[in-house]
Amino acid sequence: MIIAGGGVGGLALANVLQHHCEVILLERTEEFKRFGGPIQLASNALQIIQTMDRNVYDQIMEQFTFTGDKTNGIKDGIRDEWYAKFDLGTPAKKRNMPYTGVIDRPELQDIYIKSLAPGILQNGDGVQGYTKTPRGGVTVQCASGKVVEGDVLIGADGIWSNVRSAMRNEPSKGEGSGASYSGYTVFAGELAYPSSDNGEVGYKVYIGPSQYFVITDIGKGNYQWYAFLAKPPGSADTEEKPDGSSMHLQKVFAGWSPDIHHILQATQEHEIQQRDLYDRPPSVLKPWTDETVALLGDSIHAMMPNLGQGGCQAIEDAMVLAQELKSAKLRSEIPAKLDSYRTRRLVRSAAVQGLSRFASDIIIRGFDTPAKIVWDETNGIQFQNFNYAGIVTKLLQPILPIFFSVQFNFLYEGWRNEMAIDVEAGLAFLVIGGTILLLGAGSVGEAGVGLGLGLETLLGSEGLEAILASVRELTSL
Ligand SMILES: Cc1cc2nc3c(=O)[nH]c(=O)nc-3n(C[C@H](O)[C@H](O)[C@H](O)COP(=O)(O)OP(=O)(O)OC[C@H]3O[C@@H](n4cnc5c(N)ncnc54)[C@H](O)[C@@H]3O)c2cc1C
Numbered sequence: 415m416i417i418a419g420g421g422v423g424g425l426a427l428a429n430v431l432q433h434h435c436e437v438i439l440l441e442r443t444e445e446f447k448r449f450g451g452p453i454q455l456a457s458n459a460l461q462i463i464q465t466m467d468r469n470v471y472d473q474i475m476e477q478f479t480f481t482g483d484k485t486n487g488i489k490d491g492i493r494d495e496w497y498a499k500f501d502l503g504t505p506a507k508k509r510n511m512p513y514t515g516v517i518d519r520p521e522l523q524d525i526y527i528k529s530l531a532p533g534i535l536q537n538g539d540g541v542q543g544y545t546k547t548p549r550g551g552v553t554v555q556c557a558s559g560k561v562v563e564g565d566v567l568i569g570a571d572g573i574w575s576n577v578r579s580a581m582r583n584e585p586s587k588g589e590g591s592g593a594s595y596s597g598y599t600v601f602a603g604e605l606a607y608p609s610s611d612n613g614e615v616g617y618k619v620y621i622g623p624s625q626y627f628v629i630t631d632i633g634k635g636n637y638q639w640y641a642f643l644a645k646p647p648g649s650a651d652t653e654e655k656p657d658g659s660s661m662h663l664q665k666v667f668a669g670w671s672p673d674i675h676h677i678l679q680a681t682q683e684h685e686i687q688q689r690d691l692y693d694r695p696p697s698v699l700k701p702w703t704d705e706t707v708a709l710l711g712d713s714i715h716a717m718m719p720n721l722g723q724g725g726c727q728a729i730e731d732a733m734v735l736a737q738e739l740k741s742a743k744l745r746s747e748i749p750a751k752l753d754s755y756r757t758r759r760l761v762r763s764a765a766v767q768g769l770s771r772f773a774s775d776i777i778i779r780g781f782d783t784p785a786k787i788v789w790d791e792t793n794g795i796q797f798q799n800f801n802y803a804g805i806v807t808k809l810l811q812p813i814l815p816i817f818f819s820v821q822f823n824f825l826y827e828g829w830r831n832e833m834a835i836d837v838e839a840g841l842a843f844l845v846i847g848g849t850i851l852l853l854g855a856g857s858v859g860e861a862g863v864g865l866g867l868g869l870e871t872l873l874g875s876e877g878l879e880a881i882l883a884s885v886r887e888l889t890s891l
Pocket residue numbers: 418419420421422423424440441442443452453454455539540541542570571572573574575576577600602710711712713716717718719721722723724725726727728
């Protein structure tokens with residue numbers, strides 16, 4: 415078995431399959447660099463890691479910071495008050511699952527690399543393409559000129575996957591690759607920070623007009639923040655920031671919560687990075703597999719980072735692939751096993767992709783400071799922000815906690831990926847997600863946002879089609 419790419423998905427797969435077959439993990443980089451900041455491992459991914467390798471799980475726990483047991487939610491960025499809280503803890507507790515939390519990516523990577531038998535991980539071998547052999551296996555060509563043969567090839571080589579490019583005969587990057595610029599750029603900062611709510615609050619998502627800001631406790635007195643802005647691609651290079659990124663953001667978020675300004679002022683320039691965000695639409699019509707070759711993680715379902723689920727979904731892929739491949743008794747069964755992997759993962763990953771995109775679109779383009787009536791002795795009654803978006807944001811306030819509950823129950827309940835689709839959760843999405851989208855329609859100002867951001871955005875066009883097909887099937891029984 416050959417795995418291309420030693421990211422979180424490739425490492426998790428190699429970790430579990432090394433006990434069942436000969437594994438070669440080809441990683442393009444010469445050595446893993448210690449960069450990347452923290453990664454959220456949500457309850458669904460943690461439950462899988464615990465099931466796949468208890469030893470890896472225990473080591474992760476030693477470095478882990480829980481957020482699921484803390485207060486998390488959305489704050490009004492201008493008024494600096496809670497708008498809606500989301501409960502990460504109850505859906506996990508109800509199912510006896512570990513709480514969501516964060517770990518440093520390099521720590522996670524180290525734990526997985528150390529779990530691999532010597533010789534499995536081969537650094538400095540970028541996969542360029544593959545050809546199928548007459549006996550049903552694959553030959554993999556590396557950039558170094560090395561050629562490796564195996565029964566199965568898994569493309570875990572990230573959003574710009576060469577394995578996907580070879581499978582679909584399309585470019586790995588740029589036009590025609592299927593990955594497109596999301597319309598958003600993100601500034602991220604990571605620093606030691608004495609937050610006044612340390613130990614009580616996990617995530618704070620500050621919403622307001624046309625942008626948002628996130629502050630997360632990442633443990634050991636450290637914090638991470640993100641500023642999501644709608645910008646044309648390449649703004650990191652084209653936009654002038656003569657006083658640096660921190661000052662730039664302080665101006666962009668002028669008038670927003672003092673929390674945002676405190677953390678920006680405390681952040682040094684070398685602690686800030688900016689990157690444009692790319693994702694893909696769900697792949698339903700395009701292949702996930704090619705006989706004994708399959709795609710995993712970002713190579714097939716790269717998504718926006720808003721839900722912190724991209725890596726978690728790669729871990730779900732790894733579990734399902736391992737289960738399917740372990741159950742094959744004969745080489746000739748492998749293509750059917752890989753097809754079954756796709757069937758089990760397609761709709762769930764599409765829904766998470768859609769939700770992740772939906773979260774950025776609705777928060778940036780749909781939300782505003784909620785409308786509010788205030789009274790004081792000097793000015794009497796005031797109607798604050800009584801525009802369409804402000805009223806919609808206010809109307810959504812009681813709906814959002816229900817939506818979050820549906821979302822987290824869906825994410826946590828489905829970790830086994832036993833069914834192609836969880837119809838009950840899918841229908842809940844249709845109802846609650848549809849309401850949010852319809853309300854959001856006017857504030858985005860696009861004709862029929864129900865299609866513009868749309869249910870397609872929420873579930874992925876083909877995820878939506880799959881849900882509807884399942885409902886049709888059920889109702890015809
Ligand atoms: C700002 C941001 C924050 C995020 N936060 C979270 C989070 O909190 N939680 C979460 O779950 N997800 C998060 N994600 C998403 C997550 O990073 C990805 O979904 C996840 O890393 C995907 O894992 P992967 O193994 O599929 O691919 P990757 O992690 O991209 O790994 C691909 C690997 O393949 C290697 N490679 C590339 N090309 C080749 C080749 N041709 N041959 C061999 N090797 C190759 C690369 O060097 C790399 O090691 C975030 C993403 C972003 C952008």
